[in-house]
Structures are given as C-alpha cells and as structure tokens.
Amino acid sequence: MDLRYGEKYEAFRAEVRAFLEGWPLQGDEAKLPEQEQQALFRRRGIERGFVYRHVPVEYGGSGGEPDVILDQILQEEYAGSGAPGNLLTQGAAMLAPTLLEMGTEAQKQRFVPKALTGEEIWCQGYSEPGAGSDLASLSSRAELVGDEWVIHGHKIWTSGAEKSDWMFGLFRTEPDAAKHAGISYLLIDMKSPGIDVRPLREMTGGALFNEVFFDGVRTPAENVVGQRGQGWQVSRATLKHERNMIGNPNQTRHMFEELVALARKGDGNAGPGLSDPHVRQRLAELEGYLLSQEYTAKRILSATARGELEDVMLPMMMMKLHGTNLRRGLSDAGFDWIGADGLRELLDEEQVPYAAGTPGAWTARMMSAIAIAIAGGASNIQRNIIGERGLGLPRDLRAPKG
C-alpha cells in the first residue's frame, strides 16, 4: 500500500493548481454571465489538458491518455476550488461516454462536443409509468417509416426535460421480439412537433421531474445508437455511468462538513450543538460510514489503475446502496438539528433548490434522500444484485428468465 501519488502525479497536481488559481475570474472577466465564464473555463481547460481529459480532441476533449489517477487528481482539485470544473450534466456524464463507447463516428462528432460544453442540454428517457425498475417492460414504441422513426408513448421521471434540447431514450422498436431484445436507444430533438412536457411537482415543492408525451414524434433513422434492437445493451453502459455519479463520495464529504457546521452553531433551532455527547456520537458514527465510502472509492480507483477490477466487483456493486444509506443518515441528522424550522412548509418554488446552509436545504435533502434510494436502480434492486451477482445467492422465486 502506498498512498503517495508519486512525482509525475504531484507535478501534474501542481500544474492543475496553478491553472485553478485564476478562478473564480477577476476584473472584467468576473462580470461575464455565469455561462460565459463556464465556457471560458472549458476552452482554457481543454487547451491545458485539464477538462474532459480522456475525451479525444476531435470530440471536444483534451485527448489525454487514459489514466484514472490523473482524472482523480483533477476531481480532487476541482472539488476544493472556485472553478466550474467538468459539467456533471446528463449529457456530459452519461450520453457522451455512451456515444464514445457505442456511437457512430457521425454521432460522436455531432453530439459529444456540445454535450460536454453544455451548449446542448440532454435529458434521459428511460422510465415509464409501467416500467420503473423493470425497464425491459417499457412500452413506448418507435416505428421506422421511410427514413424516420415515428414515436408514440409516455416517459416519466425525466429530470430537466423542460430545458433540454435533446433526449436519449429507450423505445420498443421490434414489437415481436422478446422483452429485452426489442428495444432501441434513440436520440430525439426535444423541439420536435408532437412532444409535450408536463412538470411533476415533488413533495419538496420543486419540480425537477417531468412527464414527456410523444404523439407521432419523428427523429431521423440514423439517430439510433448501436444496432436496432440493441438498446438494452447500450443503456447498460449509460446506467453504469449514472451509478458511478450517485456513489461519488465528494458530495457526501461536503454535506458532512455542512452538518458539522450546523451542529457547531448549536443555536436554538440548530439542535443542542457539538458539546452534546449524543450529537458527537451521531456525527462520529456517520463519519465512519463516510470514511468507508471514501476508502472504498480509493480501493476501486487503485484496482482500476492496476487493471484488476475483479478484486473490487463486490464493493462496486455496494457503492450505490451504501451511499444511499449514508445520505439518509446525514440528511436525517441535519433535519433533526434544524429543530423547529423543520415544521415549516417548503412550497415556495422560488426557493428551490434551497441554498446550502439554510434550514430549507436540510428539509429538502431529508426528502430527496428518499429519491436517491429510487433513482438509478432502486435500493431493493441493488440488494438483489449484491445478493445474486455479488454473493452467489440463488435468484428470486418466479424471477423472469432472460
């Protein structure tokens, strides 16, 4: 075991730090709109090799050699800086890697650069009212008519659909094929006629999710990713990226530090404060889970760098469930410690998302921690995966074949 990064990597870290010292921007540049500042960051970062490092130059990245340790150093340095960092949109984090892995040359050139910069915003169209965890049973259909797919159906839980330019989604294209085999992965312009986006208001008062209705929506035949009927395999690649996002410990470390700050305040509404032995015990126990998540991320990173992923298959399967449990523990404590402020309703849409450090943020997190247990593979599905694929337990009674 050697936790030092070594000379080559520390030199890289020093370069990244020097680059990040220019952020947030100063002088006239600081007056630019946020989006332009982000665009500036990306342009300069790509030139230096620090942004979308592993994405080839022709698709809008820095074109660096694959090296997970360099990626890790960038993440670590972005996390503590005032710089925008890599965009973590669905387009950048899920669509772009999927296209890079399985898209055609034309798709990569057309879609990846704009997804990375955020010039085009993407949403994900997987779930349907009748197909949540059991995605293979989805029924929205697309029929090839001439050189266009004609789409009818209904998607749900589509976050950001109202402001998206494009959707990547799963549609049944081979009605006679078996459940998994008849699905295709399509790219759809959200401004197409026949698309109707309706917001779904959540219990937090916010409306992150939408329903999307398709009534004869058309998209060109070449907007299928992978082979026709292979959408299931393509979506597996995307889901892998989504779960990695949810299991990311950087966000939970930040939330933990906010929780310590909340306890430290210890005023009337913020709970009894850090001097209370119960508060100290609760924080320390949560820190045990947080450290578990952080060290597991390091184990996975090291095994990835060594090319020995089989060593960490089991902890990788566990990251989402473990992270979900931790988020619940953190948000429960925050909600408890805001005290009577937790009695207040959160239906002011103007405030969503609630600013970090406000009582409303903890109330909203307390509820959104449940959403994390559902999104990207519900916790009970994770338990089945861990039990069956990780621990070798037999499949459920009457589980479907295939």
Place this chain on the structure above:
Amino acid sequence: MDFGLSEEQRLLQDTLRNFAGQECPLPRLRELFEAGQGHDPELWKGLVEIGVGGLALPEAHGGSGLEVLDLALVAEVLGEAALPVPFLGHALAGLAIAWGGSEAQQAEWLPKLATGDVTATVALLEGSSAWQPEEWALAPGASLRGEKRYVPDAARADLLVVGTQGGGFALVETGDPGVSWTAEEGLDRTRGIAHLHLDGAKAEALPGAGAAARVRDAALAILAADAFGAAWRLLRMTIEYAGTREQFGTPLAQFQGVKHQIANAATSLEPARGLWWYAAHAVDQLPDRAPHASAHAKAHLTDRAIGAARDAVELHGGIGYTWESDVQIWFKRVLFDRTFLGGPEVHRERAAQISGW
C-alpha cells in the same frame, strides 16, 4: 497511488488460510472451544514457523521487518478462522518492545519473540475495559505491585509488557515469584483472559515514552481486522446455510426478505474494509493520522461486525442460537474484539476530540 494489497500480502493471507484450514478444521476448533483453553500450542508453533511471531519486528532483531498492516492482515485471517492462538498479546508486546525498548532490550527479547522461544503478552487494563493510561494506577519501578485485568492469552505467556501509571511500559517475566494469576472465564473461548497479580515482581521499564499511544493505535486496527474477518466468516456461513436450507419447499435465500438481509449486512461490512487497512497503514506511515483512523476503525468495524453477526444468528433460525451451533464461536469472537480496549462509544468520542468537535 495504490490503496490495495501487494502480491506478498495476498500470499501471506493465502498461506495462513491454508494453514488454518488444514490444521484447525471445524471439529478440532470445536474441541478447543469446548475445552475453553484459549490456545493450542501446536497451532501457535505452526504460525510462528510461518513467521507470524516476528512479522512486524525489525529484521536486525530476527523479525521480518513488515508493517502493522501485515499484522492486521494476519488478524483478519485469524478472525475468519477463530484460531485459538496468542497472537494479539504477542504481536502487541513485540511492537511495544520494538518501539519503546532500549537497544539492549530489543536485542535480548525480539529474536526470541520472532522464533517463538518466548511468547509475550500485554497487561494493560485495570478498572475499565478501555485503554485509559491516565487511569492506570500501577506505579512504575524496579518492582511492581498491583493488579491488571483481562490480560489476553495469559496462560501461554513467558513475558509481560505491563502498562504503568501515565502510560509507560515495563517488562516482567511470568516466571518471577511476584507474578500470580487468577484465570477468568472468558466469553470468547478462542482467546483466554486472566487477572494478573503483581506482588513485588521484578520489572524493567521501557525507556521509549511515545510507544503507548502507538501500540494502542496498532491494537485498535488489529482488533478491527479480526472482527472484520470473523464477521465475514459468519456471513459466508449464513450464505451457505440460506442457500441449502429449505423452507416452504425452496431454499431460504430465494426469499427476498432473507436475501436482502444478507445483502444489507454485507453492504454494511465490506465497504468498511478500508478503515482498518488505512488505520494499520497510518500507524506505520502516517503517524499524524493514526489516532483518528484507528479510533474510527475500531468503532465502526466492531459495530458493523456485531450487526452482521446478529443477522447471522437470526438467519440460522433457532439452531443458530444454540450452543451446538458453530455460529456462537465467531459471534463471541466479535464481542471480544468490540469490548477489549473499549467499545464503539469510547472510540467515537476520541475521534470527535481529535477532530476538534
């Protein structure tokens, strides 16, 4: 950057697993457990031949020159196997002498510890089960007078490292006429404990002042690793049981309620492996981090391990609660790891203090 084990470390664990499987199969372990001796001289001899006696001791004094992480990796396998050997006390006593002993003390004792000619243990606790050197009453001096409780593996020991007032260490040979024992009925029958009486026993202080805290941190990482190994053993037993035991005409593990309980227990335990890896590594390489890391490792691992152990008993059904079932062997091993040198609350409070909360 590599947060993982080396080939040599994996090989060490494989060697120990093979040894434990061959030399202490379940029927033999059960016999030893029933006898309640807390040790098996033949097993210990075999482990010393593999090099366990001097694993983390300096090569200049006959040891293998490895690290506390390697000791913790041994502890993981011993926990898995519930091996009744005096490893814990022997390893900690060796570290105390290596870190706090004079050159002459090291030269005299460490080679004998490495070869197993001398087996050592630590006598630390007094009133409380926690490591509280500030409350140790035993006054240092050329001869010691007083009591120590819960001395691990005492029956086998030739040499004692005794904790004295304020956190010092002194060496006492068990053959001294001033040393006597009262055996205690230990809950964990794979590791004995005894009550030590010192009545003018000849003692020699270890001059190194900072050794106590470092030995404590090593001890916490080793106990956490043992608990981790024991808890995984219980989970594996449970996975096997639930996969074969039928109810309502189908294996138990086909019921989601059972499968999910096992998945939850495993998910609570496995991601915590890095806590004891890191804590043990920190004792050697990152001394500033070791107190915080080892406190968390001990608290979190033994808490998660007892959770997994409870699930294991429950999922075995009534049979898992019987004396006849082997589940109790590991359940009690975990209880020892949890209690010895202080339970989770004690160490969480220490972690909180170190964090400046």
